[in-house]
Amino acid sequence: MMRANPFEPKIVAFCCHYCAYAAADLAGSMRLQYPTNIRIIRTPCTGKLEVEYFMRAFEYGADGVLVAGCEEGSCHFIEGNLMAKRRVNYARELLSESGLERKRLRMVNISAAMGTVFAETVKDMIETVRKLGPNPVRSDHVNVKQEIHR
Amino acid sequence: MIVAQRKRIPELVEILKGNKRILVLGCGTCVAVCLAGGEREVSIISSALRIASNVQELDFEIGELTIERQCDNVFIEEAAETIEKYDVILSLGCGAGVQAVAERYAEKPVYPGLNTAFIGILEERGLWAEKCAACGSCVLHQYGGICPITRCAKHMLNGPCGGSREDRCEVRPDLSCAWQLIYKRLKGIGQLDRLRKIEQPKNWRMNLDGGCRVIVREDHRI
Structure with missing residues (x-):
């Protein structure tokens, strides 16, 4: 008997080069297993991330977005992670106004030494999103049209 | 802006x-x-x-x-x-x-x-404050560059009202008393005597009276 495909969430993770990305690397070196639903994008600092990045990720069909920055007080660029935190909060508000659950976007603070925590965080995020179900935005229906004049 | x-x-x-x-x-x-x-x-x-x-x-x-x-x-x-x-x-x-x-x-x-x-300015990162009410007849020269119409909760031209506490506005304690600011500023620029002058009631016809305001500059018209 054929069984319907169970829902496997697609998670985009923006990871800071100085901490969470290294933690993901460490998780790999430690041979820790975590689900493969996650797509890591390395950023120079979470302070580089704009609200648009999160919105676009959801527009294009991501079921969840994880922002992983340094622990508060340890940002390589002093306060990039604090800026990211405020932007994530703003984007969560916008998502909720648009009809998506706030929980689909999450920010965490992980140091480069926390390989185990990284793997656990990813698992937890995936479970949270799995419970919420698929992103109702069907990316094939999204038509981004950037008009250019001149 | x-x-x-x-x-x-x-x-x-x-x-x-x-x-x-x-x-x-x-x-x-x-x-x-x-x-x-x-x-x-x-x-x-x-x-x-x-x-x-x-x-x-x-x-x-x-x-x-x-x-x-x-x-x-x-x-x-x-x-x-x-x-x-x-x-x-x-x-x-x-x-x-x-x-x-x-x-x-x-x-x-x-x-x-x-x-x-x-109409206001960026006061701090992420914080904008109103500075001008576009009243149509500017009186900033009289008050050391601090607008009592915009920044005093009671729009008083002959202030202060007497209700401020520790230089905070009694209507909005999160704001500085505009008249306290005006006093400090006029003192700083040596023009405290301006406060002796009683300001006459303002001509509000320059404001939103009788529809939108229009400015015509004949020298620029074609």
Whole structure:
């Protein structure tokens, strides 16, 4: 008997080069297993991330977005992670106004030494999103049209 | 500059419901500086609207464009070709911008995407404060450059009211008493004697009396 495909969430993770990305690397070196639903994008600092990045990720069909920055007080660029935190909060508000659950976007603070925590965080995020179900935005229906004049 | 704030997405969805091709039109001047209606905000609001449209099955087709200045016909003209392709325009300009675009396109609905708030300045990062009420007859010279009409909760021209506590306004304790500021400033520039003059009642006919205000400069007319 054929069984319907169970829902496997697609998670985009923006990871800071100085901490969470290294933690993901460490998780790999430690041979820790975590689900493969996650797509890591390395950023120079979470302070580089704009609200648009999160919105676009959801527009294009991501079921969840994880922002992983340094622990508060340890940002390589002093306060990039604090800026990211405020932007994530703003984007969560916008998502909720648009009809998506706030929980689909999450920010965490992980140091480069926390390989185990990284793997656990990813698992937890995936479970949270799995419970919420698929992103109702069907990316094939999204038509981004950037008009250019001149 | 003119300071504005975005409308919430549910309100925008309510305004736009029933339309298909929507152009989100940003303005690169005041509202871009106050982070409400520039290119970046056009992108963010368009994204949110696309998500809302998908979730609620509204079938919006959203285009994005930002022009230099919406309150100027010269710049609106530049966008004419794009604007023609859309059914409605959601303008992220100030109230003047929305009306300027609407006047130019008599048969196209133009909706506001922002709430125009006031004329003000950026006081700190992420904090804008009102400084001018555009009353039509400036009295700043009399008060050391601090406007009692805008910044005093009671708009007193012959203040202070006597209610301030520890230099805070009694109406809004989060604000400094404008009259305390005026006193300090006049003292600093050695013009305290200005306060001896009793200011006559203000001529409010220069304000919003009898419809919108118009300025005509014959030397610039063709």
